[in-house]
Amino acid sequence: KAGVTQTPRYLIKTRGQQVTLSCSPISGHRSVSWYQQTPGQGLQFLFEYFSETQRNKGNFPGRFSGRQFSNSRSEMNVSTLELGDSALYLCASGGGNEQFFGPGTRLTVL
Amino acid sequence: EDQVTQSPEALRLQEGESSSLNCSYTVSGLRGLFWYRQDPGKGPEFLFTLYSAGEEKEKERLKATLTKKESFLHITAPKPEDSATYLCAVRSNDYKLSFGAGTTVTVRA
Numbered sequence: 001k002a003g004v005t006q007t008p009r010y011l012i013k014t015r016g017q018q019v020t021l022s023c024s025p026i027s028g029h030r031s032v033s034w035y036q037q038t039p040g041q042g043l044q045f046l047f048e049y050f051s052e053t054q055r056n057k058g059n060f061p062g063r064f065s066g067r068q069f070s071n072s073r074s075e076m077n078v079s080t081l082e083l084g085d086s087a088l089y090l091c092a093s094g095g096g097n098e099q100f101f102g103p104g105t106r107l108t109v110l
Numbered sequence: 111e112d113q114v115t116q117s118p119e120a121l122r123l124q125e126g127e128s129s130s131l132n133c134s135y136t137v138s139g140l141r142g143l144f145w146y147r148q149d150p151g152k153g154p155e156f157l158f159t160l161y162s163a164g165e166e167k168e169k170e171r172l173k174a175t176l177t178k179k180e181s182f183l184h185i186t187a188p189k190p191e192d193s194a195t196y197l198c199a200v201r202s203n204d205y206k207l208s209f210g211a212g213t214t215v216t217v218r219a
Contacts, residue, residue, distance in 0.1 A: 004153075033207065043154075043197065043209040056206050090153050097142045099207060101153035 002027065004093045004102035012108045018079040021105045025072050025093030031055075032074040033099060034066055037088040049074055081109045112137045112202050116210035123217045126187050131213045133198030134180040141201040143181050145174050148195045148212070157196075188217045 005024045013019050025032050033056075034046040045058040049068035066076045072093075078085055086109045092099035117132045135143065142161055146154035158167040160176040167174045171192060173184040183196055195212040202208070 035209075042211045043199075045206060045208070048205070056204065058206075088151075092153075097201065098144065098156055098159055100156055101146075103153050104151075106151075 006102040021076045023074045023091030029093040029095040031094035033092045035090040112208040114210035120214045131183040137200045139203030144199045146197040
């Protein structure tokens, strides 16, 4: 079974720009969660989608948004990028209680 | 608010020197406690799920245990390839997953 895939793997943007990250979950999984990981804050929950509906949301500003498509693929968008948005963005796919992570997208904001 | 605290922050072991990592938690209704391993620059790799106090899970040199307030990850006779950051997470009744800051384990040959 193929694992969770995330594209792109690396991204460099400048302040003020926007970015869209993509995640394809494990086949059959209907839940997709997004996390931000930084050295100082660790893994922080952004949001979770289940069957195209946002089921949970973390404590991030409205610049961070996401959506899930009917094939369970998900996208995350960050608008008006700030330097502090530089991080590893991880997507996790769930078919039950466990979550399985993708390799992440490394976003650098200059 | 759910809280997960891991200790120690870092652990340096000699190959073969067994040790334990601690994860203490407060959560509104535990739907599962999870252990992950993360290598630098990669996504976390799922290791174990524990659901109720007294439960134990084993995989190779790793063994996870659970009480009502904490979980331990025991590493028996570690090898250099066990070097990684080990993350603990809890899922609460609202399905949110909260992670600890992790314990970075370094095993020297």
